[in-house]
Amino acid sequence: MGRYILKRLMTLIPIIIGISILVFMILHLVPGDPASIMLGTNATPEAIEALNRSMGLDRPLIVQYLTWASGLVQGDFGVSIHSGEPILPAIWNRFLVTFQLTILAALIGWSIAIPVGILSAVKAHSAVDVAGRVVAMLGISVPNFAIGTLMLLGLSLYFGWYPPIDYVHFWQDPVEAFKIFILPSITMGIVLAAGIMRMTRSAFLETLDKEFIRTARAKGNGEWTVIIGHALRNSTIPVVTIAGMQIGYLLGGAVIVEQLFSVPGLGQYILDGIHQRDYPIVQGGVLFIALIFVLVNLFVDVIYTWIDPRIKY
Amino acid sequence: MKKNWVSAFLLTLSVALTACGGGGQSTTQPTDKPAEPAKEAAAPAAPARENVLIVAADQDPVGLDPHKIPAASSARIYGLIYDGLTKMDPEFNVIPNLATKWEFSEDGKTLTFHLQPGVKFHNGREMTSEDVKYSFERILNPDTGSTVKSFFASIEAIETPDANTVVFKLTNPDSAIVANTSSAQVAIVPKEVADLNTEAVGTGPFMMEKMESGQYVQLKKNPNYFKDGLPKADGIKFTIMKDEAQRTAAIRSGKIDIASVNADTAMLLEKTPALKIESYQSAEYGYLGINTAKKPFDNPKVRQAISYAVNRDEIVQTVWKGQAELTGPISPAQKSWAVDTSSFASYKHDVAKAKELLKEAGLADGFKTTLYTASTYPDMIESAQVIQQQLKAIGIDAQINQLEWAAYIEMWKSKDTDLLVGRNTSGTDPDRSMRFFFSTTGSANVWNYSNPAYDEIVQKALETTDPAGRKELYNQAQQMLVEDAPNLFLASPKNFYAVSEQVDGFVPTAAGEAFAIVRASIK
Numbered sequence: 077m078g079r080y081i082l083k084r085l086m087t088l089i090p091i092i093i094g095i096s097i098l099v100f101m102i103l104h105l106v107p108g109d110p111a112s113i114m115l116g117t118n119a120t121p122e123a124i125e126a127l128n129r130s131m132g133l134d135r136p137l138i139v140q141y142l143t144w145a146s147g148l149v150q151g152d153f154g155v156s157i158h159s160g161e162p163i164l165p166a167i168w169n170r171f172l173v174t175f176q177l178t179i180l181a182a183l184i185g186w187s188i189a190i191p192v193g194i195l196s197a198v199k200a201h202s203a204v205d206v207a208g209r210v211v212a213m214l215g216i217s218v219p220n221f222a223i224g225t226l227m228l229l230g231l232s233l234y235f236g237w238y239p240p241i242d243y244v245h246f247w248q249d250p251v252e253a254f255k256i257f258i259l260p261s262i263t264m265g266i267v268l269a270a271g272i273m274r275m276t277r278s279a280f281l282e283t284l285d286k287e288f289i290r291t292a293r294a295k296g297n298g299e300w301t302v303i304i305g306h307a308l309r310n311s312t313i314p315v316v317t318i319a320g321m322q323i324g325y326l327l328g329g330a331v332i333v334e335q336l337f338s339v340p341g342l343g344q345y346i347l348d349g350i351h352q353r354d355y356p357i358v359q360g361g362v363l364f365i366a367l368i369f370v371l372v373n374l375f376v377d378v379i380y381t382w383i384d385p386r387i388k389y
Numbered sequence: 390m391k392k393n394w395v396s397a398f399l400l401t402l403s404v405a406l407t408a409c410g411g412g413g414q415s416t417t418q419p420t421d422k423p424a425e426p427a428k429e430a431a432a433p434a435a436p437a438r439e440n441v442l443i444v445a446a447d448q449d450p451v452g453l454d455p456h457k458i459p460a461a462s463s464a465r466i467y468g469l470i471y472d473g474l475t476k477m478d479p480e481f482n483v484i485p486n487l488a489t490k491w492e493f494s495e496d497g498k499t500l501t502f503h504l505q506p507g508v509k510f511h512n513g514r515e516m517t518s519e520d521v522k523y524s525f526e527r528i529l530n531p532d533t534g535s536t537v538k539s540f541f542a543s544i545e546a547i548e549t550p551d552a553n554t555v556v557f558k559l560t561n562p563d564s565a566i567v568a569n570t571s572s573a574q575v576a577i578v579p580k581e582v583a584d585l586n587t588e589a590v591g592t593g594p595f596m597m598e599k600m601e602s603g604q605y606v607q608l609k610k611n612p613n614y615f616k617d618g619l620p621k622a623d624g625i626k627f628t629i630m631k632d633e634a635q636r637t638a639a640i641r642s643g644k645i646d647i648a649s650v651n652a653d654t655a656m657l658l659e660k661t662p663a664l665k666i667e668s669y670q671s672a673e674y675g676y677l678g679i680n681t682a683k684k685p686f687d688n689p690k691v692r693q694a695i696s697y698a699v700n701r702d703e704i705v706q707t708v709w710k711g712q713a714e715l716t717g718p719i720s721p722a723q724k725s726w727a728v729d730t731s732s733f734a735s736y737k738h739d740v741a742k743a744k745e746l747l748k749e750a751g752l753a754d755g756f757k758t759t760l761y762t763a764s765t766y767p768d769m770i771e772s773a774q775v776i777q778q779q780l781k782a783i784g785i786d787a788q789i790n791q792l793e794w795a796a797y798i799e800m801w802k803s804k805d806t807d808l809l810v811g812r813n814t815s816g817t818d819p820d821r822s823m824r825f826f827f828s829t830t831g832s833a834n835v836w837n838y839s840n841p842a843y844d845e846i847v848q849k850a851l852e853t854t855d856p857a858g859r860k861e862l863y864n865q866a867q868q869m870l871v872e873d874a875p876n877l878f879l880a881s882p883k884n885f886y887a888v889s890e891q892v893d894g895f896v897p898t899a900a901g902e903a904f905a906i907v908r909a910s911i912k
Contacts, residue, residue, distance in 0.1 A: 108795025112802065114451065115459060115536050124802075127457070127534035158451040158458075160586045161602060170603070225634045232638035241443070241628050241644050243604050336632045340603030344631075348603075352451060353795055 077381070080389035084374050091370060092363060096148065099362045100141050103355050109133060110157055110353040131157045133355075144359065154356035156349075163360045167342065171327070171364070174334070174341035176246055176253070178326040180261040185268030186319065192269075193276025193315075198303060200281060208273065215270030224263040224336045231259075243340055260337040264330055268322050275318045279311040286310070312383050320376030327372065328365035440911045441624040442892065445636045445648035449603055449629055454585035455576035456528050456535045464573045466606055466627060468903040470511075471576030471591030474502055474521070475567060477817060479898035481724050483568050487516070487577055487592065488555075497562030497854050504553040508615045510579045511589075511596045518549035523580040525557075539825065539832050540569040562852040564859060565820035572817050573903065594620040594907050604629055621894060621910035637887075640664065646889040646911070649902075652712040655885035663890045669898045670714060671884040672722040672816070675704070675772050677877040678801075678809040682837035686807070690750040692874035695808075696735035697743035698783045699776055705880045708771040713880040718870045719822045719863065720815040720881040722899040728864055733871045743783045755784020761800050762810040764791040772879060773810045804835045819863050823847045827870060838875035 111127035128134050132143075147154055153163040189212075196208040231237045239256050246253040283289065284307055292302045331343035338344075342361065349357030380387045448462035455467045474488040488502040508516045525547055528535045543563040548556040557566070569575065582588050589597040592615070595608035606627040610620055628645060630636045636648040641661055650658065655666045677699065685691045705713045714721045715730040730736050747753060762773040773789050780787050787808060792800055800806055815822045824847045825831050829839040843866060850862035871878070886897050895909035 106795070107799040108793075111534065112798045113795050114457075115534075122531060123534045123536055123538065126531050130532060130534060159602070160452070160584065166602065225632075228634055228638040232642040236642045238639050238642035238644045241605075241630075241639065243601075336635060338603075338630050338632070338635060340601070340629075344603060348449060351794060 077378075077389060081374065081378070084370075084377075088367065088370055091366060095363055095366045096145060096359065097141070099359050100137075100144070100355075103353070103358055104137055104140075108353050110355070113351075113353055114158065133157075144356070148363075153360035156354050156357055158352055158354050163356050166345065166357075167361055167364050170340060170342040170345045171368075172245065173243070173339060174327060174330075174343065177257055177260055177264070177330070177334075177339060177341060178323060180254075180257050181264035181268060181326065181330075182319070182323060184261050184265035186272055188265070189269035189272035190276055190315070193273040194280055194303065194308075196273070196277040197280030197284065198299075200277075205277075208277075212270040212273045215266045215273075220263050220267050220330075221332050221336055223266060224259065224333060227259050227263065228336070239337070256339075260330075260333045260339055263333050263336075264326065268326075271318055271322065272315060275315050276311070279314045280307060283307045283311040309383060313380060316376060316379055316383065320372055320379075324369040324372035327368045438891065438911055439624070440622050441626055442622050442647060442895075442906065442909060442911065443626045443628060443645045444906070445630045445639065445645050446606070446627040447629075447631055447633075447636070447649070450606060452586045453589045453597075455574050455578070456524075456533055456537070456585070459536045459574060465902050466608070467576065467589065467591070468573035468593075468901065469595040469608060469625065469906060470589050470593045470597060471573070471578065472508075472593050473572065473575045473577065474504075474570040476904070477568075477571045477900045479896075479900040479904070481722065481726075481899060483571055486571070487521075488570075491567060493562070493854060497564075497852070498559045500557040500559060500563075500566060502555045502557075504555065505615055506553050508592050509613050510592055511611060512579065512581075514579065514581075516577065516579070516592055517552040518555045519552075520580055521555045521577055522547045522549050524575075524577045527578070528575065535574070537569070537572055537574045540572070540575070540821075541566065562854060564854050565818035565851055568818035569816075569820075573901070595625055598624065620907040622906075625906060640887045640889065643889060643891075646892050647895060647906075647909075648887050650885050650887050652710045652883070652885060655712075655887065656710070658887050665888050665890065667886045667888050667895065667897050668712070668883045670720075670722045671882055672720050672899050673812055673814050673884075674716040674720045674881040675708075675768065675810065675812050675879040677772075677776060677879060678806065678811055678836055679875055679877070680804070680806050680808075680836060681839075681873075681875050682804075683807060685750065685752055685756060688750045689873055690746045691752065693735055693872070694743040694746035694750070694783060695780065695785070696871075696874045696877050697737075697739045697746065698785070699779050699877055699879075700738040701736060701879055702738070703779070704772055704775050707775055708768050709880055709882045712885075713882040716878050716881040718827070718867045718876075718878055719819050722881065723815055723819060723822075726819040726860065726863060728867045733868070735871060735874065740782050747783055747785075753784075755786065757786045757788070758807045760787040760789050760808040760810065761797070761806055762789065762791055763794055763797040765794045765797075766812070768882070769810050769812065776808075776810065801835055804837055806835070820847070820851050823863060823866055823870075824851065827875060836875040838873070840869070840873060843869050843873075 109128060110131060110133065111124045114127065115123055132140070144154060153167065155162050192208045196205040199205050239259060240252050243256060244252045289302060289306060292306045328343065331347050334341040334344040335347070346358055346361035349361060381389070446462060450463040450466050451460050452458045452463055453467050455471055472487045474486060475483050476486040478484045487505055487508060489505050491500060491502045493500055504518060504521065510516055525541065525544065527533055528538055529541060529544065543559045543561055543566065544557050545560050546558040548558065550556060576591060578585060579590050582590050594611055594614045596611050598609040599607040607624065609624045610622065614620065630639060633651060633654060636650065637654050637658065639645045640648045641658065641664070643663065655668065658664055659666055679686050679692050679695065681687060681692070701715055705711060705715065715736065717728045717730055717733065719727045721727045747755065760773050760777060762769045764770065770791060777787050777789055801809065801811065813826065826833045827838055828834060828844045828847055846862050846866045850859050850866065853859045853862060884897065888895050891912050893910050893912045895905050897905045
C-alpha cells in the first residue's frame with residue numbers, strides 16, 4: 077500500500093512537467109499579451125513594448141519558461157505581473173475558500189442524493205422513483221447560473237435578504253461563513269446531487285439483483301437490513317468514483333458559481349488571470365489544480381481498499 | 390422503517406432550506422409586505438451606521454500605479470488616493486486642484502503652475518514642486534510605459550524655481566496640456582516611493598487602509614486633506630461584485646450603498662423603495678471603425694454608403710433602450726466642443742442614397758466583409774448585430790466575429806481589421822478625440838486614416854490658445870471626419886448608478902465617480 081502510494085506520487089513528476097509545458101505554450105500562443113490588455117485601446121506601440129519589457133516578456137520563450145520552471149522547483153510560483161502579489165500564498169488562500177465551498181456543496185448534494193437514490197432503487201418504477209428521476213434530470217439540465225441568479229434575486233426581492241458581503245472562513249465565524257456559502261453551495265449541490273443520485277440508483281439496482289442479496293433475504297433478514305447491511309457497501313464503489321471526480325473538479329474552482337456570488341475562490345482567480353494574460357497566475361493555478369486532481373483521485377483509490385477489502389494494490 | 394427514510398430525506402431538505410431562510414431572518418426583520426423589502430431591511434441598520442460608503446466594484450483593481458495602469462477598475466480607486474494638478478468640474482471646465490493657478494507665457498511655450506502650499510502626502514511629508522517634476526518625468530520615461538505619455542509630448546523641460554512653482558518648457562504651444570493634467574492617471578506621486586503598486590501614497594482625500602484581492606478595497610479619510618470639509622465620508626469600501634444580478638440583489642437588500650448598473654437594471658430598480666437611480670451623460674461613445682486602407686473601404690463612397698445605411702436612432706433604441714445621445718467625434722458630455730449631430734448629412738438614415746453611393750463605387754451588388762467585436766461587452770455585440778441587419782439592406786453581408794477581449798485588442802491594434810465595433814472615451818480635452826484617434830500619426834489611429842488637411846487643422850487647434858478659435862477649428866475637423874467616415878460615431882450612452890436612500894450628496898456626473906464620492910456621505 078505504502079509503495080503503491082509512493083509510486084502514484086512519483087507519477088506526479090512527469091504529469092507536472094507535462095502540464096507546465098502545455099500551459100505555458102498555450103498561454104503564450106493565444107493572441108493578446110498582458111501589456112496590450114492593460115493598456116487597452118489607449119495603447120501606443122512604444123508603451124506596449126516598454127511595459128512588456130519591464131515585465132520581462134520580451135525575452136525568448138524558452139528563457140521565460142526555464143526561469144519560471146526553475147522557480148517552481150524551489151517552490152517559488154512567481155508574482156503576478158499586474159499587482160506584484162506573490163502567487164503561491166494567493167493560490168493557497170483562494171484554495172481554502174474553494175475547499176470550504178466544495179465541502180459544503182458536497183454535504184448538501186450528497187445528503188439529498190444518496191437517500192433519494194437508494195429509495196429510488198428500492199422502490200424502482202414507483203411514483204417516488206419517477207419523481208426522484210425527474211428532479212435529478214432537472215438538476216442536470218438547468219444551468220447552475222440560472223438557479224443561482226434566481227435564488228439571489230428572489231431572496232432579495234421577497235425577503236430583502238442578501239448574504240454577508242465580508243468574507244470569513246468557517247473557523248473564524250461559522251455562522252457568518254455559513255450564510256456566505258449557503259447559496260453557492262446549494263447551487264452547486266443541486267448539480268452534484270443529480271449525478272450522484274442517478275449513479276446511486278443504478279448501482280443499487282444492479283446490486284439488489286445479485287445472488288448474495290437473494291441469500292440474505294432467504295436467511296430471513298428484514299428488507300432494510302438487507303439494504304443497509306448488504307447492498308449499501310457493495311454499491312458504493314461507482315458512487316465514490318463519481319463523488320471523487322466531482323470533488324476533484326470542484327476543488328479546481330467552480331468558475332461560474334464563484335463569479336456569480338463573488339466568492340474569492342481559485343476558479344475566479346485563474347479566470348481573471350486568463351482575461352488579463354497574467355501568465356504566472358494561470359500557470360501556477362493550473363498546475364495547482366492538476367496536483368489537487370491527482371491527489372483526490374489517489375485518495376479515492378485508497379478508499380476503495382477500505383470499502384472493498386478484496387481490492388489490493 | 391420506510392417512514393425513517395422519508396423523514397430522513399425531509400430532514401436533510403429542511404436543513405438546507407431553513408439554512409437560507411434562517412440566515413435571512415437573522416439579518417432582516419420578517420416582512421409581511423414583500424413589495425417593500427429593501428426599506429424594512431435597511432431599517433434596523435440605520436441607527437449605528439458608520440459613515441462609510443459601501444460601493445460595488447465590478448472588477449478587482451489590477452494594480453494601483455496610476456502612471457502605469459489605465460484600467461477603470463484601478464483608476465476609480467487611485468483617483469481617490471491621488472490628486473492631479475487640475476480637475477474637471479461637472480461642466481467639463483478645468484478647475485484648480487493641487488495647482489491653484491497657471492499661466493502661459495506670451496509665445497505659449499512656457500506654462501507655469503503655482504502649487505497649493507502646505508499639501509501633505511499620506512506619509513506626512515509636504516508635497517513640493519520636486520514631486521511634480523518627478524511625477525511628470527516618470528510619466529515621460531519610456532520605461533514606465535505610461536499611456537498618458539503622449540498627452541505631454543510637447544514638454545521639453547521641467548523647472549522648479551521654488552517649492553511651490555513648476556515651469557513646463559514646451560516645444561510648441563499646447564492648449565490641451567492643462568486639461569490633460571486633470572486625468573486621474575496624471576497623479577502627483579511622492580518621489581521616495583519605489584513601487585506604487587504595493588504602496589499607495591498620495592495627497593488625495595482618501596488613504597489606503599486595507600485590500601484583500603477578490604474581496605474588497607477599503608479606504609479611510611485623509612484627515613489632513615487640503616480642501617476644507619472634504620471628503621464627507623469617513624471611509625469608502627469597494628466590495629467586489631462581478632455579476633450584475635449580484636449587485637442588483639445586494640443593493641436591493643440594502644447591503645451596499647452605491648452600485649453602477651446598466652440601463653436594464655436601472656429601469657428594473659427604478660420603483661424600488663429606499664433606492665434612487667442617478668444618471669448622467671457619459672463621455673463614452675460607441676463607434677463602427679472602418680479600415681480605410683483595405684478594399685473596398687479605401688473608397689470614401691463605400692464608407693459614406695455605410696454611414697447612410699446605419700440607422701443610429703435604432704441603435705439608441707435597441708442597444709441603449711433610449712438612454713443614449715447621438716454623438717459626433719466629440720461626445721456630447723464635452724458640452725460646447727461637441728457639434729450638433731443634425732448638422733451631419735450622413736446621419737440621416739437613407740437606404741436609397743446608400744445604395745446609390747455603392748453603385749457609384751462600382752459595388753451595386755454589395756460585398757462580403759467581417760465585422761469584429763468584443764464578446765466581453767453585450768452592448769458592442771448588440772450594436773454589431775443591429776449594424777449587420779442594417780448593412781444587409783444595402784447588400785453588404787457582414788459576418789460578425791466576436792473576439793475575446795485580449796484577441797480583440799490584438800485585432801484593434803493590428804491595423805488590419807475590416808469593420809470593428811468598439812467603444813472610446815473622449816478624454817479630458819477634445820485634442821484626444823481628434824488627434825489621438827485620427828491624425829495620420831495619432832497613436833490610436835488604427836484605421837490607416839490619413840488626411841493632410843485634417844492633420845493640419847487639428848495640429849493648429851492644439852496650438853491655438855484662444856478658445857473660440859479653437860472651437861471653430863474643431864468644428865471644421867469634426868465635419869471632415871464625419872464626411873470621410875473612417876469611423877461611424879454611433880451613440881454616447883448614459884451611465885446609471887443605483888444609490889441607497891441612506892446616502893447623501895452622491896451626484897455622479899461626467900466629472901467622474903471620484904468627484905461624486907468625495908462629496909457623498911451616509912445620512
